[in-house]
Amino acid sequence: MENMPAQAAAPPPTSPAPSPFPGLITREQEPLNLELPFPTLTEPVVPTNRFFVRSHFPIPALAADTWQLHIEGAVHEALTLSYDELRQLPATTLQATLECAGNGRARLTPKSKGLLWEQGAVGNAEWTGVPLASLLARAGVAPDALEVICEGADQGSVNDEPRAPGVISFARSLPLAKANQPEVLVAYLMNGQPLPPEHGFPARLVVPGWYGMASVKWLTKLTVSTAPYAGYWQTLEYAYWQRSHGQPTLVPVAEMQVKAEIARPALHEAVPAGQPYRVFGAAWAGESDVASVEISTDYGQTWQPAHLLGEAVPFAWRLWEYSWTPPAAPGRHTIQARATDRAGRCQPTTHDPDRRNYMITKIASVEVFVS
């Protein structure tokens, strides 16, 4: 041993900075895409550091003191607002559930393109911001205007199919009929605190009732337009097929569809035989309300009502529970949950391919082991 070279004292191990989102599952590192492990859901409002993150490009480094929001296009007077000016305007606070339009994509067969989200690209938070309608009213919208193109500061190139042309920003348009609803906010607080960079600091759109792609983060420009906008994110991506005269027509993904998710039991959870088990989850219904959630343990032959928890909050999901007593004998069982909205719309049993790989609301199924 005396022949071994003397070793310099090893430098102390450098540990990486702790993740700001310790409880989330990484679906993609760059750009950052993080999912809530849905079986860990407990409360109606998801803490900010447990809220799913959806990014299309690297997170832009924006500073509050230089950020500006431009409102232009078919308006009486173009406006520019600073962060301080925005925060001095009359504000609204509300809850809204945001779900990525591709949530549940991992369930599709055959395997789909796009990020393979399981159940948890969805969350409910409290948002504070200025109603978009009030900003549009200040600018004065032209009488022939149709929609508002909402553009973020995030940009880059999309090199996977379908390709985007060169460097583009994330941008979506919102029809004025929705943009002028009082629930649509230019938000700067999430759960009472300034937005984290990952959620759109300094300000983002929050479009309650619509899939998440409408809630443009790092919002920097609103362009009022008299023509339908056909940008990448509402034609090649985030668009689906509607039938009109039998012919399919590509339309932008918009309102969230009614959906129940089972948080517990988790997939392949071991459940004690013969004892009551609390099945628990959440359901949401876009611009409507959840009217009922039902549970089946016999592969959809019969359905029993689940108990809706708390009070209905507009645009927020509703937690629910159901007491299930599995048989005394060991075996495999499947729990299914389905929600119905106030308009009587229910969930499909299979995914309609016209929805492409978006709006995935086929009835959730969880297989468990009773032992």
Added chain:
Amino acid sequence: MENMPAQAAAPPPTSPAPSPFPGLITREQEPLNLELPFPTLTEPVVPTNRFFVRSHFPIPALAADTWQLHIEGAVHEALTLSYDELRQLPATTLQATLECAGNGRARLTPKSKGLLWEQGAVGNAEWTGVPLASLLARAGVAPDALEVICEGADQGSVNDEPRAPGVISFARSLPLAKANQPEVLVAYLMNGQPLPPEHGFPARLVVPGWYGMASVKWLTKLTVSTAPYAGYWQTLEYAYWQRSHGQPTLVPVAEMQVKAEIARPALHEAVPAGQPYRVFGAAWAGESDVASVEISTDYGQTWQPAHLLGEAVPFAWRLWEYSWTPPAAPGRHTIQARATDRAGRCQPTTHDPDRRNYMITKIASVEVFVS
């Protein structure tokens, strides 16, 4: 030899039926896609059996006595026309050059998706038919109508990316501003004869000045519409990017762009040294006219005017020639041709990626061997 078994008289060899398009290059057998070998071009009007064939689905078997054309949607009175009724209406005969929007795609680098047409997915023919405007006037178009959805009887499923939803027909919409131009025909004769099945029998649209996808074959339905149509063939296919406020917007491919093609010399043709050679080709300019064609033999440093042949015919290509005397010494040379339209628009030197794999008009180059 006496040990050999007696042979039955061999049946006469069965030869396949002669191709109705003997001089065309097959790019795809099913659906049928055939290209004119462009170096064989001689006359301004291409004979019907040498006109390129572009099909998206199997050719539908339509009979003249049962075919009907339906005109419906936002009209005062829906109409149905038989083949005989169509042929009894006042008709127009005109020449029109049709070019597939993907013609020249084999030239793009990197290799593009889609059929790899060389130069010859283009042709000029004489068409006879009823002006679409007169049919629309008979039906009475609603004052808020925007466009006409033109649907063919050809249908099927598209299983390559980008996928189409289920079984769809080929359909495109035409803005009313174009649909009402006198040159747009519901055509039933091609070069004076009934359309062959491959070219749309019994009747097809001919939209002079626009890329070929607008000239819907096997036409069976015209739906007047008050909203922009976003079918597969004008969103995921046959659409390109236009910039508006710096953001790319997907728009349907429409008017043909100015373009010259060199028929002769052919690629890598051996050209005698020191003797005059007749460079020959065609040029077309969409809804405009060809103002000039120029030739370069020094890699685009200098350009010499070509001679335009015959008279200008609206919507038809113009043949041209240029007398080139190569040097007396052997060597490789490159001939380039470019056209300019009446509005002063010329061809680009490189393909704009915003055009995706359509509207390929970068300046043609042909390398030859002088010996």
